Structure formats: structure tokens, C-alpha cells
Amino acid sequence: MRPRQIPLGRGACRRLARGLPGLAAALWLAGPGLADPAAPQRVVSINLCTDQLALMLAAPGQLRALTRLAQDPESSVMAARARSYRINHGRAEEVYLEKPDLVLAGRYTASATVTMLRGLGIRVETFAPAESFAELRASILRMGALLGREAEAARIERRFAENLARLQRPSRGAPPVAATWAAHGYMAGSASLTGEIITAAGFRPLARLIGHGAGGFMPLEALVMADPDLVILSRADPAPAHSEAVLDHPALTALTGRAAVMQDRDWICGLPAVLDAVDRLAANRPDGARE
């Protein structure tokens, strides 16, 4: 995934010229926060996952605004760092008024906003949700390239790969079965980041065993009959929703296997923090694989 070449038109030249004195200040103040002078200087993110990727990689002052969710500790693993940034609600007009030179968005959300911003001549880069560790690593590198922070991105990506390798340990015998379960009885697919996290933690995803590669709905009865070794209850938010009430069903506690609770923030975005999820799930292995 190569960053798009920025055509060096007159506007870009002017931006470059204006950015130079600031660059000296940034060099002096931020130390490692060294930004490529050709990189965008007014970045706005309108997606929770791009918020967090950008927070991780951006040089000081480069990132102008984030979504409200990025500051919510229930949704974001980087809420504390996000607090010093301005927020936006993902609406085209407020994003436009920030005069951004780069907007970061999710690929499948806010498509009307993205179309409108592009129509207004603003550069928008979209990120698909990472569906695997490989995509996760690629998106770190791509974000680094977009922000002109290639070195920092490569360092983070390398450290992630090392930590992942350290966490993954072969299981003795056939790995135990784990099932994710979310609102409405939704089960995440095995061919997904969730599936890889479960596998990395030393489980076989139930979704793979029953052919739910892309994810789908799993009635409570079917889940109980499958009787997995671990049920991972996946919650969006602690606030009550009837759709999530099913996660409290007494039949789940009657199961022989264990139950673990994951909140969306732990693994919904492809961030290095998903390794914490791997670690926590591995702690639930019945064979006590963790020493």
C-alpha cells in the first residue's frame, strides 16, 4: 500500500513554504516527533480506528481533530491521549471548516461525507477495517507514510510483529474451542482479525468449525449446543441495550466452559493494543498453557 503521490501544484508549494518555520520549531520541541516537511500539516480523522492510528503516529501539531469516540474511554484505548485534541462529529461542514489538507476516514462509514469532502477538493484517505494481523501491520505502515512518519511506523510495526511472535505458542494437543458472541447473537467470522486474535491466543474459533468465515448470527440455542470451551462475550459499551441483554442470559453461565468479556475497544480496531486481547484470552485456556 503506497501512499498516493501528492501533485506538487502551486497550493502544495505554498503549503510547503509556510510549513518550514514550523518545522524548525517541531524539530526543536518534539525530538523524535520529526515530520516530513512535505507531509500534511492539518490532518482531521473522522473514524475511531483512524483516530487511534493517527494518534499513535502523528507528529505534534499535525493532527487537528478527532472523533468524539476517540476521547471516550469506553470506546478508545487511547482516550487519555486524545483528550487534548479538538473533536468533530464526522459532518462534512465542520470538517471542511478545519481547512484540512488530509482527512482520514473509514472505508465503509460516512461515505456521503467522504464523497462531499472529495467534491470540495479535499484529500481523503480511507482505511478498511483490518481483517488480519497482516492488514493491521500494513495499515500502520500506510498511516506512517501518509503522515510522513515512515520511520516511526516501521518501528511500531516491527515491535508488534516481535510481540505477536512471542505470544503465540503451540498448544498441546487440539486447541480448545472459543466462540465470540455479541449483540443480537452475532458471531464474528473466523476469517477476521477477531479470528486471528482467538487463534493467536491458542483457541480454535467456533466460527471456523461451523463455517462462519465471514461471521453471522448464532442463535443462543445453537451456541449452547456447541458447548465451546470459552465464550467471549463481546460488548460495545457498558450502557444498557436490549440487543446486548442476551449476553446476560443465564443459559450462558450454565455452560461448562468459561466465559470472558471483551469490550469493543479492546479489539475492534487494528491497533497494536490487540495483543492485550490475545494475552487476556490466552489466560482463559483450560490447559493452562500460560506458565
Add this chain to the structure above:
Amino acid sequence: MSVLVLDHLSVSRGTQRPLAEVCLTVEPGECIGLIGPNGAGKSTLLRATLGLVAATGRSSLAALPAAARARTAAFLPQGREIAWPLPVIDLVALAQGGRRTAPEVGAALARMDLAALAQRPASALSGGEQARVLIARALAQNTPLLLADEPIAGLDPAHQIACMQLFADLAANGRSVIVALHDLALAARFCTRLVVLAGGRIVADGTPRAVLTAALLEEVFAIRCHLDEIEGAPVVFPLAPVPRGER
């Protein structure tokens, strides 16, 4: 002993007084015709008598507990409501707590000539037949007193006469009836006593012959009438309204 005593019964509605200081004593065997122009307070008097509207003064009937009241007086309200298509016999049996086999139910059906219709749903009957069903229900309550609010309105002449004859017969057998009606001729012919209401007050009370005078009819009803007598009963034949200027 009196069946009903009203003592200075009044009803207030805001600043209006639809009923004012009504005193009335009803004896067994009386068939009382309650007459008066529209808005005179006839329906209000009947409702206050039964305790269905808040009133001051005293009604011996309203003072009774609900169950005793239901054993003392039956009421035929003005609107002939039959909400659900119950069979005729079950509608009549409502007066006896739903007991179809109660002797009063059979007697009332026979008296109103409804035996043949007993199993028919009430919704399948004509308006006149429905009116008879409702009267039969009131009869089946088998009370010493019957209060009827315009029971003959909307009935054909034969049914009007039959209905009034029934009330007169009940009175002749020692029961008491108070019937509100607009037909002065039928009131004069079948009632033993007429009570005239105007503006919520009783303005005349006595035998039909004593009450139905040209002067009263002109003053209370604003009509000029031909007064006559047939078979010993006074007959009122309205001729024309009193011209506005002369009232």
C-alpha cells in the same frame, strides 16, 4: 309508605342550576309523568334521584347502598345502548345478575312479548324491538319503582301506546313509575299525576286535569292548545306556538 322522597334536591353545574330545590314524594300506585320543555331538567332530576350525579338536598333512593338501590328502583336511560350483540334473554337476565332461569326474566320476556325472540342476538332486532328488550330488562329487575327517561321517543304510535299502557298497568298493580316524556296527550291519558318542570324547578304538580290548563301550557311550553276530554281523560292538542312578542 312512600316509595321515594326528594327533599330540596338541587344540582349545580358551574353557575348554572339545572335542578333547584325539588321536593317530591312518590306513593305506591302512582304513574307520574315528568313533563317540561327541553332543558327543563327532567333527565337531571331522574339522575339526581338515582344518585348518578352529585346533588345537594336529599333523595331517599340515592341515600341507599348500591345493592339496595338496585332492588328499589330500575332505570331506563334515555340513550338506548346495547353495546354487544348478546341474546335477548341474556340482556334481560342482566337485571338478575345474569341468571336466565330467574322467574322474573321469563315473566318480563312474556310481558313484553319477546318469548319468540329470546335467543336472537339483540343486534338483529329492529329499533322498536330493542326498546322492548330494554323495558323488559327494567321489568325483570322487579323493583317497586321504575324511572324511565323518554322511553317512547322514537317509537311508532302503537309501541308508544303499548309502552305507556304497561306503565299504567304497573301502577295499577301497586308499583310506582316516573316517566319523562314530551307527548302531553299520552301523559294526560296514562299518568295518574303530572309533575311539570321548568328551569330546574317544579312549577306544577297534580292530576292531569288540574295541571294541564291553557295558562300553564302557554307559560311553560309557550304553546296554545285545544283542551278537550275523551273517555273521562283530558286531551291536549297543540295548535300553535305563542308568538314571541306575547311571551
Add this chain to the structure above:
Amino acid sequence: MTPARLYTLLGILVAGLFLAALLTGVAAVDPVTALRALMTGGEGPVGIVMREIRLPRALLAAMVGACLGLSGAALQGLLRNPMAEPGVIGISAAAGLGAVLALQTGLAAAYAFALPAAALVGALAGVGAILFLAGAGGGTLALILAGIALSALCSAATALVLNLSPNPFAAQDIVFWMMGSLADVSFTHVLLAAPLMALGAFLLWRTGPGLEALTLGEEAAASMGVNLARLRLSVVLGTAAAVGAATAVAGTVGFVGLVVPHVLRPLVNAHPSRLLPAAALGGAGLVLAADIAVRLVLPGQDLKIGVLLALVGAPVFLHLIWRMRGAA
């Protein structure tokens, strides 16, 4: 048909549907194994499926249906109007708003019983508003219009409250509160709803004689010894308790109170008092049947029970309107 025979037949029907509901589900379990697991608890997951999933679901379907059928019959008796129905006239929507408020304010998390209690308060306010706007003598038109207004208001308020929730799934809950569902209910729900449902049923059960006399109108009923104020209070409180409890656990399940009395009224010779037990049994049967149907039509997906009931109920409603036009 004598009332006793009708009640017996309806009872057998409900029992049969209850059994069928126990044997319906995505998990393929043969009936003998299923029933044995139900009785003995059995080994492994089948026992959990039968005892913790299917049994409470079937029980609640019957309870919710009985409450809604009974409430419909009682409301119709009180208002002397075959179109009075908790869903149609907005009482269920008001109960739903109460329940949603209890959930979103955290009250229900602090005190479990706050959920049905708040739904009861909502339903009570709803019945009160309807009686105030279109009570005695208000006529069918006033009743239906008041119901539409109340439904719209309560649904909008429910949607607003859910949209304000930080949980992304809360907004999707609007569908549940408007369409109702018995998917994945547990004994927690059964125990939560049962006391208020019992109270409601008890209050409504005793209104039979009064509703019977009310066939002749309020004044005639009062003259026959019926205490109108107490009758009205019993129906209002009973309906609020029954509908509130049902809505708190199953969302807005509409049309049961409309369809069931409509179908059964001719079989009880239109007697409002005999209609009460018949409608309770019929309601239980209808909701059980509908809940079996949603599991057969789209197994594994949560097809809302209200969708199915509206497909059956709306034509009955239209038929009633058509008949009312003819009568006018």
C-alpha cells in the same frame, strides 16, 4: 357451545401449542430426548436448552399473550368499543417508553423490579391519557385518534432516549420496542414480569359482572348496582399492570388484544364476562403460535413477533373499520 366446553377446548389448544413451542428451535433435538431433558435436567447442553431457553420462552409467550388478550377484552368491555386494544391505542407504546427510561437511566440496573414498575407507570399514564381524551362517550373516532397521537408521542420519545445512548446498539433497540420479541428471554424475565402480570390478571378477572352490566351503558349499569368508579379503576390498573409487565419483557406486541376478542366474541355470545377467560386463553395461544411461527419462518434470525402479529392483526383492524362504516 357452552362456556365450559369452549374454555376446555381453548385450554387444550394452549397446552398443545405450549408443547409445540417447547419442541421448536434451531437446535435439532428429537422430542423424546428434549422432553426427558426437560424433566430430568439431563446431561449437557440439551438440558440447558430445554430448561433455560425454551421453557422460559414458552412460559413467557403464554403469559404475555394471556395478559394482552385479557387486557384487550377488558378495555373493550369498559369502552364498549371493539377497537380498544393496548397496542392500537398507545398503551403499549407508553409502557415501552417507561421501560426504556428505566433502562437508560440505570434505574433498572440498580433495582431489577424498576423495569416492570416503570413500564406499569408508563402504561398507567397512557390509559389515563386515553380515558381523559376519549373516555366515556368519546366514540370510536376520538379513541383511535387519541391512540394514534399517544403512540406517535411515546414512540418518538422512546427513539429519542435510545438515540441519546452511547451504546451503538441502543438505537437498534427501537425495533424491539416497537415490534416486540421473545427471543432469548430467560427465567429472570419470567420472574420479573410474573408478579405484576398476576396482579393485573387478578384485577381484570373480577371486572366480569361489571362489564356485563355495562353492555347497557354506564347509567343503566350504575342503576343496577355497579360501582362505576371502582370498575374503571380496576380496568385501568389491571390493564396497566398486565400490559406494563408484558411490554417490559417482550416489547410492544400489538394486535393480540384486538384479534383474539374479535374472533372469540361470537363463540361466547358476545358476553363481556365470558370473553375475559376466553381471551386470556386465546391470547396465550395466539402468541405461542406466533412465536413458533417466527422460529419456523426464519430459523436462527430474530424475526420480530410483532411483524407477524401485525400481518394478522391489521386486516382484522381494517375489517372492523369497514364494519363501522357500514353501521354509520
